[in-house]
Amino acid sequence: MKLMKQDQQFALDFPRDEIEARHTTHSGGKGEPFHDWYPYLEGFSSEFVKHMLTQYIPGARRIIEPFAGTGTAPIVLAGLGIDCGYCEVNPAMRLVISAKMAVGNLPRTERIAVRSRLLALSDSIAEKIAAAPSDELLLKDYQNNFGSSIFFDEGTFRSLLAIRTVNDQIGKQDPLLGMLLSVSVMSKIVICSLLKRAGDVRYKTEKELAKGIPDLVAEVGKHLIVIANDCLASPDLVGSIKLLTSNAKELGMCPDFLADGVITSPPYLNGTNYFRNTKLELWYGRFLGEKNALRSFRNLAITSGINDVAKTQGRVHVNETVRELVAKLEENAYDMRIPRMVAGYFEDMQVVLKSLSKNCRLNGVLCIDIGDSRYGGVHVPTHEILAAIGEDIGLQxxxxxxLRTRTSKDQTKLSQSLIVLRKIKN
Structure with a gap:
């Protein structure tokens, strides 16, 4: 590959090193500072971010992460002295990012003090919860959004309503400590419920329930200790982290960020309902104050799940390949929303790619981690279509x-791939 004359610094003609498959998933970062604060299964590890920098964007000073999740890329980049502009449409995940930023930006002496307060709270949390009244507003939000659905046993639900009261009291006196307590509860809320995160969130089976449900209060107490220890182990955030806009589809309306590149993993086109999977966290974080709030969040997200498909979506085909794919899906899909979901996904991602190109410098490199999918026996080569859309809008x-092999629900082989695009003209 020839060097681009505009900027030799971002040349891509050097030998490639392979990255271990585990680092392309959330599990690859287990044990790293900040990483275990919240179990974001769709995420990658810090090594993935560093690998992208070394292999594709060496010398970068500014990076965009349009689907930040819990902030692995922004936090790692800032720790390396690189500025990062990010987007994240899920407010519960933005809360996790804000908590990490707040700790990472503290001087060491102040981190020691925060660690002491976290350890003290861990010791006293059970006593505080036992003495606290239930939060009636949180109860009302539950009823408005979940109706008669039962997601917790009686004792856990009572503890959650009480810990919200404690959380608010602490937050008024010590906002950072209150934020870190919220993160701890959100990190444990699913595993201490009647639900299980296995791809999508579902009810635990009788066999799984028989193993016992972890005690929420004890789990939160232990998690506060994890965060406390990370206060000292985590790196200083030298680079800046800036929320460009919550919705990546609106990046095109932001002032040009002039990034040297992009490191991201967009939602996979796999039918996952990302907001439904975090509905308990959103509820506890008071982000579901209005009835049907989950639907309003899904309307903002990339169309990647069947329930994301609105009446007006899926009517536009961004290129002939998508048109032919949609026609084939219409013949084979078990749900007619699937073809519209696929068309809507690529329509949304075209908007995002155009916006990312606009916000990158000439010769900027876009590193996109993505998986393909399969519906009704029809293969959806997401990586190939996104690469073609990139070329359609002028990217190389x-x-x-x-990166690794995955398995679909019908047991056929799928892949997780890295697409590398480059801005070659303004």
Whole structure:
């Protein structure tokens, strides 16, 4: 591959090192500072971010992460002295990012003090919850959004309503400590419920329930200790972290960020309802104050799940490949929303890619981690179509690398791939 004359610094003609498959998933970062604060299964590890920098964007000073999740890329980049502009449409995840930023930006002496307060709270949390009244507003929000659905046993639900009261009291006196307590509860709320995160969130089976449900108060107390220890272990955030806009589809309306590149993993086109999967966290964080709030959040997100499909979506086909794919899905899909979901996904991602190109410098490199999918026996080569959309809007497709093999619900083989695009003209 020839060097781009505009900027030799971002050349892509050096030998490639392979990255371990585990680092392309959330599990690859287990034990790292900040990483275990919240179990974001769709995320990647810090090593993935560093690998993208070394292999594709060496010398970068500014990076965009349009689907930040719990902030792995922004936090890692800032720790390396690189500025990061990010987007994240889920307010519960933005809360996790804000908590990490707040700790990472503290001087060491102040982190020691925060650690002491966290350890003291861990010791006293059970006593505080036992003495606290239930939060009636949180109860009302539950009823408005979940109706008669039962997601917790009686004791856990009572503890959650009480800990929200404690959380608010602490937050008024010590906002950072209150934020870190919220993160601890959100981190444990699913595993201490009647639900289980296994891809999508579902009810636990009788066999799974027989193993016992972890005690919420004890789990939160232990998690406060994890965060406390990370206060000292985590790196200083030298670079800046800036929320450009919550919704990546609105990046095009932001002032140009002039990034040197992009490191991201967009939602996979796999039918996952990302907001439903975090409905308990959103509820506890008071982000579901209005009835049907989950629907309003899904309307903002990339169309990647069947329930994301609105009446007006899926009517536009961004290129002929998508048109042919949608026609084939219409013949084979078990749900007619699937073809519209696929068309809507690529329509949304075209908007995002155009916005990312606008916000990158000439010769900027876009590193996109994505998986393909399969519906009704029809293969949806998401990585190939996104690469083609990139070329359609004027980006250069540098390469696509298979990161690991995945398995679909019908047991056929799928892949997780890295698409590398490059901005070659303004």
């Amino acid at each position: 497709h540098v390469e696509t690398i298979r």
